[in-house]
Amino acid sequence: MFTQHGPIGPKVPSSFTIDGIGRCRMMRYTPGNNLGLSALAAAPRRVVSCKKQQALRIRRRALLTGSIMVFRSSDREVVRSGSFAFAFLAVVLATGALFTAASKESATGSASPSGPSVTLDEFRISPDVINVAVNGTLTVSNRGKVSHNLSIEGTDLKTANLAPAASGTFSVKGLKDGRYTVLCSISGHKEAGMRGVLTVGSGGPEGAAGSGSTGRTADELTAMNTDMDATMQKPVDAYVGQLKGVVDHLTTTGKLDGSLYKANTSYGSMKTNPLGGPAVLEPKILADGTKEFDLTAQVTQWEVEPGKTVSAWTYNGMVPGPTIKVNPGDKVRIHLVNYLPESTAVHFHGVDVPVAMDGVPGITQNAVNPGATFDYDFTITKRAAVGMYHSHHHAESQVADGLAGAFIVGDLPAQAIMGKATPDLRLPMMLNDAGSIGLSLNGKSFPATAPIVAVAGQWVQIDYMNEGQLAHPMHLHGIPQVVIAKDGYPLAQPYTADTITVGPGERYSVLVHPLAEHLGKAKDGSPALGIWAFHCHILSHAESARGMFGMVTTFIVVPPSAV
Secondary structure (H helix, E strand, O other), rough: OEEEEEEEEEOEEEEEEEOOOOOOOEEOOOOOOOHOOHHOOOOEEEEEOOOOHHHHHHHHHHHHHOOOOOOOOHHHHOOOOHHHHHHHHHHHHHHHHHHOOOOOOOOOOOOOOOOOOEEEOOOEOOOEEEEOOOOOEEEEEOOOOOOOOOOOOOOOOOOOOOOOEEEEEEOEEEEEEEEEEEOOOOOOOOOOEEOOOOEEEEOOOOOOOOOOOOOOHHHHHHHHHHHHHHHHHHHHHHHHHHOOOHHHHHHHHHHOHHHHHHOOOOOOOOOOOOHHHEOOOOEEEEEOOOOOEEEEEEEEEEEEEEEEEEEEEEEEOOOOOEEEEEEOOOOOEEEEEEOOOOOEEEEEEEOOOOOOHOOOOOOOEOEEEEOOOEEEEEOOOOEEEEEEEEOOHHHHHHHOOOOOEEEEEOOOOOOOHHHOOOOEEEEEEEEEEEEEOOEEEEOEOEOOOOEEEEEEEOOEEEEEEEEOOOEEEEOOOOOOEEEEEOEEEEEEEEEEEEEEOOOOOOOOEEEEEEOHOEEEEEOOOOOEEEEEEEEEEEEOOEOOOOEOOOOOOEEEEEEEHHO
16 A cells, blocks of 8 residues: 655645555656746645656565555556566466455355356446345356456455456355445446446345346335335436526526536536537647647546546546647647656547657657656648547556547538538547546546537537547437548548447547427427437446446437527
8 A cells, every 4th residue: 555645736746655665766856947837936846756666566575475455546656567477476366365355254165156146347247236145155257358356335345356267256144134236346447337236135045146026025126116216316316407507597588598507516627618518728829820739737636426536637637638629731739748646648649740749658759757848749731630639658547547638620521411511519529438537428427427408400510539448339319420430531421320339549420410300399399308318338338226327418409499
């Protein structure tokens, strides 16, 4: 375990202490004008420089002494740089131990292997409702490609981290008759969808991992269903609550006022209305016409969903980072300041740049150290593009934790479809599924996701951007999507679909054209809001036993008279 002591300003920690092992070497520097931030001019600061060899010593000592290493998600600044060989050895040793339960044994060699079967993979627990007898056992198997565990929330019962293809039995001895939440406690996995319900006792005899009806009376089933419905309604109510001011005003005046939208989570440094999508970063125009964009990489407390705040790695204090919009032929400078406790770099994914500006440490540039800056200078080519900017250094965690944003060049040619040059509304939709952010749309998990609100007859362009590690089939209920471009390249033959599968790193651009037929009906028969569900159709990314979560939002259609 390591702990952080005494922040130096809001950006970088003053020191790290690794329990009983040592302290990271401290490096002082005096900020100069090259850092480009007035906040640094007040006084000298310190930044952390932890050698990789120290992280290796930490892992080695833990393995040799049998210590249990417990890390928080935010602790990875020191330990993630350790050797893969030692990480692999740790997995092998952990698998040999099979299962632990904190202060007491919950898995024993004598436990019956015939209990209900539970499967772990990326990223779900199957089945999501598990039934087991009092003092019974579960057979747990990891069928995924990374390590997972099974933990019972509110208790000290959990398995060890199971390597891929590992399995074993897990005793629930001591748990009283009732319902419990099960999850994978590895950082980010619960948020990615690995959670479910464990029913102990009246859920049925050992081995019955079905619907949960075995052994229950009709009254018990009715009560259970009522309770479950109430649980699943809670996130919907929280989502709808954001729109109350908008709907009340529309009902009383007949007019749409998006400024009355009250998000149920904070948006960090973002000051614009989230109904308009991620904030757009305004450039400084230099003497030679160059558009200069300032990006500050820093750790920010980010509210992913109501009541859940994580340590996100952000550009300019928001997830995703602000959208950068330029035109073909523009001269561009991206001025990066690194306030992270770890080196980083910026790659411009899907944007044509010179090789020296490609942002890959070890190949095209040196990594940008904590406290340092780097300028990316390039001229945009003569074509429209739909790109992303993101870290390409420890990207498996830095990007998953939030270091990504949209990079838009010009407008895609779709006049033949729309009958006009540009859409009425254009929104990037950043998809994520890992790290501290987890399953999310534009950095938020339902019920914190913002809806898309459009007037019947308008054209809306959505640019899907997958910065996650899984493919996501994005499904819009009720209204067709016309796919006009793949990875920013216009399609010679656009096509219509209701579900668009977006793989990691891919971008799909679609047009949505809501019409009067997509409106709802008020009690008097007059047009009302048309509210259409919009979600990833890997259902474990959108729904659970606790209701909708993760990659879910809505597309709301309002009558033309409301404008």
